[in-house]
Amino acid sequence: MEPSITTTRSIVRYSLEGAKEVEDTIASEYALTIKINGSELMTMVCTPDYIEDLAVGYLVSEGIIKRYSDIKNMRVDHKQGFIHINSDRLNPLYAKLQQKRYLTSCCGGSRQGFVFAQDALNTQKIKKQSVQLKPEDCFFYMNQLQNSADIFKQTGGVHNTALCNEDGMMLSRMDIGRHNALDKIYGYCLRHELSLEGTFLLFSGRISSEILLKAARIGCEIVLSKSAPTERAIELAEELGITTVGFIRNQSFNVYTWPERIG
Template identity: 55%
Template sequence: MLTYENNVASWVEDKVATEFACTIKINGEEYTTIVCTPDHLEELIAGFLLSEKILSRIEDIKNLWIDERDGLAHVTAENVNELFKRFLTKRYITSCCGKGRTGFYFLNDARTAKVMKPYRLSISIEDCFRMMEQLHQSATVFQETGGVHNAALCDQNGIVVTRADIGRHNALDKIYGYCLQNQISLHDKVLIFSGRISSEILIKCAKIGCEIVVSKSAPTELALDLADQLGITTVGFVRGKSLNIYTHTDRIHGKHGGSS
């Protein structure tokens, strides 16, 4: 590429993020296409199918193989939820606990998002800083390309698994797929995220069952409305030694006051 810096132009080699379109076929029938980063694809497909409740159990996947040349994920599965295709893109807006015209954009999201049970997990403010720093140190693909989102699943001891993808939700599906394949519970874990907390990300966290999400960036208003409804603690703008706790603050202990 041609780069320009300090009034000097030069030709240099650079690494860029890869986009890959992967079409999922279940029992020979095409379901949907995911645009993603082409690594950990089996985890991505498993995580997507289970988080979207197309399948209910990881055991329902009898065979899964990726044809990277043709961009296909072939899945042989039992107990496929046929309602998924009907609701995949059906818009569905509902009020959030009487707070106005906000809520789920798609009916499938409303059907599959979980309300978290209250406060099974608590972490400290220092844990938030430490986990975010660990995510930053592990983000090698981002450091090379600047073109992916990074996510990590952490427990009190640090990172359990970290994944990167051009799609925010894909990174979470890869983590969920890894946990499903390795029988790792998410209920006592924290999701650490490099990108903003959008409504899409918040709903994905609810679907896979994480009650705390911590981000380097900002949340959106709709994401916070949904977090309030679904019982999810949201922490944003984790930078240096500062952060903001937006919803269900009692899960974060340290030198702060108040609750929501």
């Protein structure tokens, strides 16, 4: 049985009118351990939906496997919190990677990731500019992301992201972890062989360097966020040819890199 993505709890809510006991909706927190060929790779704290997509997106974006077809079989044990994956086409550096984990800047340090100094060099630069957005498009798509964020409206405890192309929003995902939401998007695209040409990304949270690299590996030309990018993310976006747009709120926004794609 799949775990629930939300739960309810009786709380005391205070306001200027006083206090009252109410039922509140809370985002669930689920510990998922990825096991490859019987060995534990890592444990991430996530929202328990689209678990297969999450695992596939993580493994490919981190370079542990090259493509979805590298996985021979995959099985989720919801009760124990494991996803069992078998593959005979792992990155040759896999054994070394297991010894070089470190905490990323993900929310609360909920996952340990494999991030390399040469990641930017190994990530292909996006040279094409097939995506062009008008300023009003940036506001429109960000409003669309926020309006579709039902679990966030209920709990206030998740991040939201969406993949778009010129026809509109292709799919959206949410998770308590920013990285997880993006891996769910990427994993779904890989498993269903969706075209990633001419895509851009909507994001509710901070654009960190890890998020920027994941967007680059997907092939997104633009990243739109209601929050801020970090200095390293801006540097990487400049190097990799990605347009970064932040602070999309109150009828204004900032374009940090490659402004040619906006307006």
